[in-house]
Every structure is written in C-alpha cells, then in structure tokens.
Amino acid sequence: MTAPTTHPDSLVNRALVGQTERMEYVGRVPAPPLDRFIDDIYCLTGVPRHRRMNVPPMPSAHLFLNLGEPARLWDSDPSVPPAMLSDGWFMGVWTRRFLFEFPARVRLVGVHFKPWGLSPFVTMPATELRNRWVPVDDVWQRSVERIRDQIGDIASAAETLRVVEEELRSRFAEAGRGLDLVRHTGERLETSYGAVPVRALAEDAGVSGNHLATQFTSHVGVTPKRVARIYRFAQLILSVDARGPVDWAGLAQTAGYFDQAHFGREFKDFTGQTPTQYLALRRRFPAELGFPPDNGPMPAD
Structure with missing residues (x-):
C-alpha cells in the first residue's frame, strides 16, 4: 500500500x-x-x-x-x-x-x-x-x-x-553509520524508482557492493538490488491508467524493463496475473482515485 x-x-x-x-x-x-x-x-x-x-x-x-x-x-x-x-x-x-x-x-x-x-x-x-x-x-x-x-x-x-x-x-533510536548509508542510498532508489544501478550507488557512497548489500540486508532484510526491483515494479503498476489503452511495452521500458519476457515473468510473480488479466481486473474494479489503500493492492473477490 x-x-x-x-x-x-x-x-x-x-x-x-x-x-x-x-x-x-x-x-x-x-x-x-x-x-x-x-x-x-x-x-x-x-x-x-x-x-x-x-x-x-x-x-x-x-x-x-x-x-x-x-x-x-x-x-x-x-x-x-x-x-x-x-x-x-x-x-x-x-x-x-x-x-x-x-x-x-x-x-x-x-x-x-x-x-x-x-x-x-x-x-x-x-x-x-x-x-x-x-x-x-x-x-x-x-x-x-x-x-x-x-x-x-x-x-x-x-x-x-x-x-x-x-x-x-x-x-525512535538514532542508529549508526550503517543505517545512514542505507537511508542515503535507499532515498536515491526511492526518487529514481529503482533506476540507479546498485554499482553506482556503492561507488558514490565509497563502499564496495558487498558492503552495501550487507548493510541493506541488516537494516532492510533484503539487498539493494531487491529494493530497486520493488521500487521499479511499484512505479510501473502505479502508472497504469486502466481507463484507456495501456502501452505495456512503453511502460515496461520506462520503468527499466528492457527484456519483455523478464517483465512478463516478474509481473506474474508479483501479482499472480498476466498484464492482460490485471488490466481486466482493474477495469472491472477501478481503483478509487485519491484513496491510498487502492494503490497497489488489487481486489481478490
């Protein structure tokens, strides 16, 4: 949500x-x-x-x-x-x-x-x-x-x-440097919708990719690569306007999916539906504009 x-x-x-x-x-x-x-x-x-x-x-x-x-x-x-x-x-x-x-x-x-x-x-x-x-x-x-x-x-x-x-x-307890590193790089993933390569995040922070992954796993529970995937998918699914035609290929490319087969697999993995099935569901049960609990979650009834 x-x-x-x-x-x-x-x-x-x-x-x-x-x-x-x-x-x-x-x-x-x-x-x-x-x-x-x-x-x-x-x-x-x-x-x-x-x-x-x-x-x-x-x-x-x-x-x-x-x-x-x-x-x-x-x-x-x-x-x-x-x-x-x-x-x-x-x-x-x-x-x-x-x-x-x-x-x-x-x-x-x-x-x-x-x-x-x-x-x-x-x-x-x-x-x-x-x-x-x-x-x-x-x-x-x-x-x-x-x-x-x-x-x-x-x-x-x-x-x-x-x-x-x-x-x-x-x-609330201020955490150490590890969390500062995670927050700083996490905010870049947030504002870029996961588009900044993890290698670039590590280089800009002056740490190794392994160190960054270790800190993310400690403070987030998953690696920065996984966080980037989730931000990327969230941006895509929140960009879908079911009221009109949907250019899935264009949305996928904008979100950073350059392999259509990979996009289709991840979409099905994350939603349980194909893009076509998802669009039919959203047209049957439109998300209420301006109502945050409808953003992302989908009716299952």
Missing part, C-alpha cells in the same frame, strides 16, 4: 463512498525526524468495498494496530499457514505477494515505514521480519494492550494519529 505525499502537519482524508457505507482513510506524514523513516501514519475505518485484497510487493514495511475484528492473511507461498490476527502486527519488506482479508467492518491504525524505516524502532533483525507478519508484542514486548487502551476510545482520527506518533517517537 502506498502513502500520500503531504506536509507533515497536514491530514489527508479520503472516503471511499458506497451506496450506504464508506471506508474512510485519514493519514498524515509524521514530523521530523520520523519522516525520514515513515511515509505516513493513518486510520482506516468503515465498511470495505472489497473484503479480500491481493497485495503485491511494495516498497514499505508496516505496523498495524487492529481495533476491530480480526483480519486474515495468506502468504502466496502455500507452505506458510494462514493467520488470523486480532491485536496488532508488524510486517517487514515483502518480496512476494500476500492476501489480506478485511473484517466486515474495519477499525485499523497503520504505519507505512520506508523499506529501511523499521530499523530505528525495533531490535528484531530485519531478516526475521522479511515476508512475515509478527505480533506486535513479539517486537515491542507487552505494549499492544497499552497502546490499544490509549487509542481505543478516541473518536478523533487526528488525536489517534498523535498518540501513535508519540509512541513511535518514544521508541
């Missing part, structure tokens, strides 16, 4: 309107220095238009605090058992798709971290959060009930976001 770009002190309020119900998203970018590691903090409430969402790899890690009914998650790897999560969970960077099922009525507080963004807030190794959902109390011991109690009865989304931001600020 992607995050809006807003001023740190502003709120973004987007409602998905149905016939009688709506899903409301209220989010904001936290104030510095958290904004270097977090894209946004948000509240998601109401009745979802689609219960099941197929979520491709996106350039983010997550924290979810569930104030409503349990949510269900399935890994695209069939060897991983599904989970029902009721309180809260962390998710590191995912390199494959997963399936998320909303409850009938949603009340959820979330944090979109940048790929390297969890590192200053948790002591668990990033590799142990990669492609996994982990209960909050396994990461922040004996904290989820206290946090839920703080925000459980708050009616104002703005106040809820303030409480969560203060919790994050209390847990």
Whole structure:
C-alpha cells in the first residue's frame, strides 16, 4: 500500500463512498525526524468495498494496530499457514505477494515505514521480519494492550494519529553509520524508482557492493538490488491508467524493463496475473482515485 505525499502537519482524508457505507482513510506524514523513516501514519475505518485484497510487493514495511475484528492473511507461498490476527502486527519488506482479508467492518491504525524505516524502532533483525507478519508484542514486548487502551476510545482520527506518533517517537533510536548509508542510498532508489544501478550507488557512497548489500540486508532484510526491483515494479503498476489503452511495452521500458519476457515473468510473480488479466481486473474494479489503500493492492473477490 502506498502513502500520500503531504506536509507533515497536514491530514489527508479520503472516503471511499458506497451506496450506504464508506471506508474512510485519514493519514498524515509524521514530523521530523520520523519522516525520514515513515511515509505516513493513518486510520482506516468503515465498511470495505472489497473484503479480500491481493497485495503485491511494495516498497514499505508496516505496523498495524487492529481495533476491530480480526483480519486474515495468506502468504502466496502455500507452505506458510494462514493467520488470523486480532491485536496488532508488524510486517517487514515483502518480496512476494500476500492476501489480506478485511473484517466486515474495519477499525485499523497503520504505519507505512520506508523499506529501511523499521530499523530505528525495533531490535528484531530485519531478516526475521522479511515476508512475515509478527505480533506486535513479539517486537515491542507487552505494549499492544497499552497502546490499544490509549487509542481505543478516541473518536478523533487526528488525536489517534498523535498518540501513535508519540509512541513511535518514544521508541525512535538514532542508529549508526550503517543505517545512514542505507537511508542515503535507499532515498536515491526511492526518487529514481529503482533506476540507479546498485554499482553506482556503492561507488558514490565509497563502499564496495558487498558492503552495501550487507548493510541493506541488516537494516532492510533484503539487498539493494531487491529494493530497486520493488521500487521499479511499484512505479510501473502505479502508472497504469486502466481507463484507456495501456502501452505495456512503453511502460515496461520506462520503468527499466528492457527484456519483455523478464517483465512478463516478474509481473506474474508479483501479482499472480498476466498484464492482460490485471488490466481486466482493474477495469472491472477501478481503483478509487485519491484513496491510498487502492494503490497497489488489487481486489481478490
């Protein structure tokens, strides 16, 4: 799921309107220095238009605090058992798709971290959060009930976001040089949508490619090459406008895919669908413009 770009002190309020119900998203970018590691903090409430969402790899890690009914998650790897999560969970960077099922009525507080963004807030190794959902109390011991109690009865989304931001600020710890290196090179991948070669990133930083890969694995859970792939794919899929003809070859080349066969394989691997199947799905279930939870994830029902 992607995050809006807003001023740190502003709120973004987007409602998905149905016939009688709506899903409301209220989010904001936290104030510095958290904004270097977090894209946004948000509240998601109401009745979802689609219960099941197929979520491709996106350039983010997550924290979810569930104030409503349990949510269900399935890994695209069939060897991983599904989970029902009721309180809260962390998710590191995912390199494959997963399936998320909303409850009938949603009340959820979330944090979109940048790929390297969890590192200053948790002591668990990033590799142990990669492609996994982990209960909050396994990461922040004996904290989820206290946090839920703080925000459980708050009616104002703005106040809820303030409480969560203060919790994050209390847990923020400046990391060493390794994270500075990862953040600097990660930001270049972010702004270039993964187009800067990893070799150039390492040379510009004055380190070897192996050293850069080691630091990324330590703080992100995956290599910079993998992060670049995810940024590249995210840029492509968010560029698709299903309302008109789609020039897949042109989009793929713009995103840095110069081998069409490779593009087709990666698209199917990341979404579970061919580009043609994906386009048909988006035309059947259009993403709501300006509604961040519709960016990237696809209806699976």
